[in-house]
Each structure stands twice: as C-alpha cells, then as structure tokens.
Amino acid sequence: MMTIFGVPTQALFGQLLLGLINGSFYAILSLGLAIIFGLLNIINFAHGALYMMGAFVAWMLLSYFGLGYWWALGLAPLVVGVFGVVLERVLIARLYKLDHLYGLLLTFGLALIIQGLFRNQYGVSGLPYAIPPELSGGQRLPFMFLPNYRAWVVVASLTVCIATWLIIEKTKLGAYLRAATENPTLVQAFGVNVPLFLTLTYGFGVALAGFAGVLAAPIYSVNPNMGADIIIVVFAVVVIGGMGSIIGSVITGFALGLVEGLTKVFYPEASSTVIFVIMVLVLLVKPAGLFGRTA
Amino acid sequence: MADTAALDAAPIAAAVVPENRDDKALQRKIFIGLALLLMVAPLVLYPVYLMKVLCFALFALAFNLLLGYGGLLSFGHAAYFGMASYLSAYGAKVWGLSPELAILVGTATAALLGLVFGSLAIRRQGIYFSMITLALAQMAFFFALQAKFTGGEDGIQAVPRGALFGVIRLDDDRAMYGLVAVVFFLGMLTIYRIIHSPFGQVLKAIRDNESRAVSLGYRVNQYKLAVFVLSATLAGLAGATKAIVFQLASLTDVHWSMSGEVVLMTLVGGMGTVFGPIVGALVIVTMETYLAQFGAWVTVIQGCVFVLCVLLFREGVVGLIARRLRKPL
Numbered sequence: 001m002m003t004i005f006g007v008p009t010q011a012l013f014g015q016l017l018l019g020l021i022n023g024s025f026y027a028i029l030s031l032g033l034a035i036i037f038g039l040l041n042i043i044n045f046a047h048g049a050l051y052m053m054g055a056f057v058a059w060m061l062l063s064y065f066g067l068g069y070w071w072a073l074g075l076a077p078l079v080v081g082v083f084g085v086v087l088e089r090v091l092i093a094r095l096y097k098l099d100h101l102y103g104l105l106l107t108f109g110l111a112l113i114i115q116g117l118f119r120n121q122y123g124v125s126g127l128p129y130a131i132p133p134e135l136s137g138g139q140r141l142p143f144m145f146l147p148n149y150r151a152w153v154v155v156a157s158l159t160v161c162i163a164t165w166l167i168i169e170k171t172k173l174g175a176y177l178r179a180a181t182e183n184p185t186l187v188q189a190f191g192v193n194v195p196l197f198l199t200l201t202y203g204f205g206v207a208l209a210g211f212a213g214v215l216a217a218p219i220y221s222v223n224p225n226m227g228a229d230i231i232i233v234v235f236a237v238v239v240i241g242g243m244g245s246i247i248g249s250v251i252t253g254f255a256l257g258l259v260e261g262l263t264k265v266f267y268p269e270a271s272s273t274v275i276f277v278i279m280v281l282v283l284l285v286k287p288a289g290l291f292g293r294t295a
Numbered sequence: 296m297a298d299t300a301a302l303d304a305a306p307i308a309a310a311v312v313p314e315n316r317d318d319k320a321l322q323r324k325i326f327i328g329l330a331l332l333l334m335v336a337p338l339v340l341y342p343v344y345l346m347k348v349l350c351f352a353l354f355a356l357a358f359n360l361l362l363g364y365g366g367l368l369s370f371g372h373a374a375y376f377g378m379a380s381y382l383s384a385y386g387a388k389v390w391g392l393s394p395e396l397a398i399l400v401g402t403a404t405a406a407l408l409g410l411v412f413g414s415l416a417i418r419r420q421g422i423y424f425s426m427i428t429l430a431l432a433q434m435a436f437f438f439a440l441q442a443k444f445t446g447g448e449d450g451i452q453a454v455p456r457g458a459l460f461g462v463i464r465l466d467d468d469r470a471m472y473g474l475v476a477v478v479f480f481l482g483m484l485t486i487y488r489i490i491h492s493p494f495g496q497v498l499k500a501i502r503d504n505e506s507r508a509v510s511l512g513y514r515v516n517q518y519k520l521a522v523f524v525l526s527a528t529l530a531g532l533a534g535a536t537k538a539i540v541f542q543l544a545s546l547t548d549v550h551w552s553m554s555g556e557v558v559l560m561t562l563v564g565g566m567g568t569v570f571g572p573i574v575g576a577l578v579i580v581t582m583e584t585y586l587a588q589f590g591a592w593v594t595v596i597q598g599c600v601f602v603l604c605v606l607l608f609r610e611g612v613v614g615l616i617a618r619r620l621r622k623p624l
Contacts, residue, residue, distance in 0.1 A: 037422070043422045043425070043426065091602065091606065094606060095605070095606075098609075100421060100422050101368045101421075101422070101425070102605050102609070104368070104370075104422060104425055105558065105562065105601060105604075105605050106601070106602060106605040106606070108370075108555060108558075108601060109597075109598045109599070109600070109601025109602040109605065110598065110602060111598070112555070112594050112595070112597055112598030112601065113594075113595050113598035113599060113602070114598075115594065116591055116592065116593075116594035116595035116597075116598060117595055119591045119594070120590075120591045120592060120595070228551075232429055232430060232433045232551065233430075233433075235426040235429055235430055236426070236430040236433075238426065239419070239423055239426050239427055239430065269441060272437045272441075273434050273437045273438070276430050276431065276433060276434035276437075277434070279427070279430055280415055280431075283415050283418050283419070283427065284415070287418040287419060288419075
C-alpha cells in the first residue's frame with residue numbers, strides 16, 4: 001500500500017475528498033450569505049435552517065409525492081426560495097431602517113422556529129435519503145476509490161458557484177445588483193425597483209442554501225440539526241474570507257473544507273475546531289479577512 | 296456606504312432622557328425594593344426556582360452591560376457562563392475547594408477567557424463582531440466536549456455545595472439562597488456603578504457614535520475590551536454560582552442556544568435598561584419552567600418570542616415602562 005507521511009494514500013485522498021465536499025457546502029452557503037449581506041446588510045442566521053429545509057423538502061418530495069432526486073434538485077431550491085421571499089416580504093423588510101443587529105436577532109428567531117418545527121415533526125435521529133441510481137457506484141482511480149455521487153457534488157457546487165459569479169459579474173441584472181449594493185438610493189433614483197431586488201436577492205440566496213441541502217441529503221442523513229451544526233462554521237468561513245468578494249468566499253469555502261479534511265487525517269482531535277483556529281489566526285494577521293475590502 | 300448606513304440606523308438601545316437627581320432617587324428606591332423582595336421571596340416561592348432566576352438575571356445583566364451600554368452584540372456569552380461553571384464545579388468537586396473559592400476560580404477563568412476572546416473579537420465591528428464571538432464560543436464548546444476534565448456528554452455531576460468559608464453549610468437551600476441573593480445583588484450594584492461611572496459615560500458615547508469618540512481622543516478599543524472583560528467576568532460569576540447551586544456543569548451551559556437565551560432575556564426585558572434583564576430572565580425562566588412539559592416546542596416558542604420582540608416590542612418590558620414614566624430605569 002502506498003503511503004504519504006505515513007498515512008495510506010487511500011485514507012488521505014478519501015478524507016481530502018470529504019473535505020472538498022464539506023468545502024462545497026461551505027462555499028455555497030457562504031456565497032449565499034455574502035450576496036444577502038451585500039445587498040440587505042443582514043446576516044441571515046436562518047441560512048442553516050433553510051439548508052436543512054432544502055434537504056427535508058427533497059425527502060418529502062420523495063416520500064409523499066414519489067418525486068426523485070433530479071426533481072428535488074430543481075424543486076427544493078424553488079420551494080425554499082419562495083419561502084425566503086415570503087419571509088423577506090412579511091418580516092425582514094420591516095427591519096431595513098433599523099440597526100443591522102436586529103436582522104441577526106430576527107433571523108436567529110426564525111432559525112429556532114424552523115428547526116424546532118422540523119424537530120417536533122421528524123425527531124432528531126435523521127432520515128435516510130438514497131443516492132440516485134444514476135450516480136451510485138464509483139470509479140477506481142490508481143490512488144483511491146472515487147464514489148460517483150461525491151464527485152457529482154463537487155462538480156455541481158462548483159458549477160453553481162461559477163454560474164452565480166457569472167450572473168453577478170457579467171450580466172445586466174448582476175450590474176444592477178452590484179450597483180444597488182454600493183448605493184441603493186442612487187440606483188432607485190434611476191428607476192430600478194430596489195425593494196423588489198432585495199426580495200429576489202434574499203430568495204436567491206436562500207435558494208442556494210436549499211440547493212446545498214439537496215446535495216447534502218444523500219451524504220449526511222436528513223436531520224433537523226444539520227443546519228445548526230454547519231451555520232456557525234460557515235460564519236467562521238465568512239469571517240476568514242470577508243464578504244466583499246464573491247469568488248473570495250467560494251475559494252475560502254473550498255480551501256477550508258480541504259484543510260478540515262487534512263486535519264482529520266493528521267490530527268483528528270482538532271478537526272472540529274481547526275476552522276475556528278484559522279479564524280483566530282486570520283483575525284490576528286489580517287483582521288479584515290483574506291478578501292475583505294474594509295478594515 | 297457603511298457610514299451613512301450607520302447614521303440612518305436607529306441605535307440599538309432605546310434613547311433615554313438625560314438623567315437627573317430625581318431619576319437616581321427613583322432607581323435607588325427600586326434597588327431598595329429589590330433588596331426587600333429578595334429577602335421576602337423565598338418565604339413565598341420555591342428557593343431553587345428563585346436561585347435559577349437570579350443566576351440567569353445576573354448573566355443577562357452582564358450581557359446587557361456589553362450590548363446595551365457598549366453597543367456590542369456578543370453571540371457567544373455561553374462560553375464565559377459555561378466555562379466558569381465547569382471550572383467552578385471542577386474546583387469544588389476534584390480540588391475540594393470551598394464554594395467561595397470555587398466560584399472565584401470559575402469567575403477568574405471567565406475573565407481570562409473574556410480577555411483572550413475579547414481582544415480578538417473587537418478587531419472587527421458590527422455584524423462581524425457577533426459572528427466572531429459566536430465562532431469562538433463554538434470553539435469553547437468543542438473544547439468542553441472533547442476535554443477530559445469536563446466529563447464530555449455527562450458533564451460534571453454531583454458537585455458538593457460544601458460550606459461557605461468553611462462554616463455555613465450550603466446543603467440547606469435557604470443558606471444557598473442567601474449566598475446567591477448576595478452574589479446577585481453585589482453583581483447588580485457593580486454593573487450599576489460601572490454604567491454610571493465616567494467609564495460608562497464614555498462607553499455610551501462610543502455606542503452612539505464611535506467615530507466621534509475616536510475624534511475626541513478616546514482609545515475606543517481599550518474601552519471596548521475593558522467592558523468585554525467586565526461583562527465576561529460577571530457572566531462567569533453567574534455561571535460559577537449556578538454550578539454550585541445545581542451541583543452540575545454540563546454542555547448545555549456552553550452551547551450556542553444558551554448564548555441565544557441570554558440575548559432573548561435581555562431583549563424581552565429591555566436592552567440598555569438597568570433593570571430590564573432581571574425582568575427578562577424572570578419571564579424566560581418562568582416560561583421554560585412551565586413549558587418544559589411541551590419538550591421541543593420550547594424552542595419554537597422561544598423563536599416566536601424573538602421574532603415578535605424584534606418586530607413589535609424592541610424596547611422590552613422595562614424599556615416600555617421607562618418610556619411611559621419618562622424616566623430611565
């Protein structure tokens with residue numbers, strides 16, 4: 001058996017792949033957080049809960065309507081996105097004139113409600129969600145076994161992240177979005193419907209979270225607590241990357257996933273804290289974050 | 296963009312009319328009333344319930360010192376509360392310390408932790424500050440989960456209450472209540488003193504307009520760090536005391552939901568009011584005691600209270616009363 005630094009390559013690459021997958025989720029979630037924060041100036045604490053909701057919608061579509069994974073991949077983000085639009089219109093929109101901290105408190109309350117409701121209905125033990133048949137099995141590479149589904153998750157999330165980046169950087173819609181992020185009053189004066197933009201941006205951001213939830217469903221079991229566990233790590237990712245740059249948050253997400261995977265190989269005890277430790281180091285060296293714009 | 300947004304945004308704490316001698320007199324009367332209430336309450340109510348309320352009230356007061364007067368929303372106060380309760384429990388159980396020393400050890404731990412975490416967190420402002428404190432507290436949670444001395448999922452159980460100064464046995468709930476009441480009252484007076492000191496005035500100036508405070512020559516970061524450490528220390532005092540009262544330190548005390556709970560207490564009672572957190576703690580602890588039978592619904596109800604408070608009731612109970620009376624409370 002081949003080894004690198006005394007670790008079998010099989011284990012090393014296996015953990016790296018797992019890290020890359022966690023990184024995909026960090027990337028999509030922090031991307032959504034960054035877009036929402038950029039325009040709405042709100043840190044969406046409910047992001048983790050909506051990610052969990054995406055996974056649950058996928059499970060419900062399968063269990064109650066017999067609609068499989070590929071349907072879920074399209075429908076679940078839509079459901080979560082529409083839910084987000086309703087949340088924004090009914091609740092969040094009332095807070096724009098207040099201190100940003102109220103947005104954090106409101107979305108924290110929403111997260112508690114959503115998680116509590118799912119916990120009451122489905123318990124905390126987790127529900128299984130099968131890998132779609134098209135993506136079961138795997139490839140035997142010279143240095144490791146690569147399960148097809150895991151490869152798909154990495155590819156799918158990279159595609160979504162790049163597509164989002166292209167929309168924001170290269171399309172007219174994205175240009176409006178960036179302009180509204182810089183100066184909403186001025187953009188409104190040019191006749192752009194900024195409140196509608198805010199709503200759609202929030203919907204889009206949480207739809208991304210719902211999409212990540214569907215991707216995660218076959219890997220982790222569908223569990224009401226899955227969002228609460230990941231959102232705090234994603235916050236740390238956001239602090240490390242800074243929310244000024246779309247690409248920055250994607251790169252940071254993937255990179256930190258990899259680092260976490262490596263830590264699992266070489267020093268497993270620290271794997272749950274390594275991202276927080278990196279956050280501390282970044283705060284000491286570059287307080288604005290790796291891609292941050294303002295100090 | 297950031298600057299104009301800060302100007303547009305309403306301040307986090309309710310604007311209070313300037314204080315004069317009459318207001319101070321009213322607050323003094325409330326203090327005396329509270330002291331009397333603390334003496335009478337155990338005759339009427341179950342002492343263990345009262346002690347729980349008092350520990351959480353002190354925790355919320357400490358948190359409010361940071362949020363209401365420093366304008367800093369920490370989402371990780373469970374770290375100081377919880378780690379202090381671990382150290383206090385460990386000191387009393389394993390090192391065989393007397394309760395006052397155990398509480399002191401726990402409080403000192405929280406102070407130290409507050410110094411380290413605070414100096415990191417104040418490097419960023421606003422929303423980032425909250426995220427950093429939350430992430431650091433989650434690190435403390437994982438530490439408590441993995442470290443040997445905390446007992447993992449079981450926590451530290453059957454902590455002896457011992458004898459205060461080696462003389463007064465605290466196994467009697469009435470004696471224990473006496474200690475908790477004294478700790479709470481002294482903690483509250485300390486916070487009151489801090490708020491009304493020149494230091495407190497500068498804090499409020501920083502909260503309301505940081506740039507102006509900087510331009511006036513105040514070293515804003517030193518003030519922020521100082522109030523952070525004070526707040527963490529007092530939160531630790533509450534946690535350390537709670538560990539002795541309930542003879543237990545567990546992961547619940549360091550979990551992020553505990554950080555959320557103290558935010559909720561302060562929000563319900565009234566951010567930036569002197570007495571609000573006490574009312575908030577009373578409301579939330581009572582609510583949880585009565586709703587315990589509904590299990591997981593407690594979380595949902597807490598969430599609803601959060602949402603309702605943020606949307607409709609931002610001043611909190613005491614904030615509302617203060618506005619009606621046109622006096623700061």
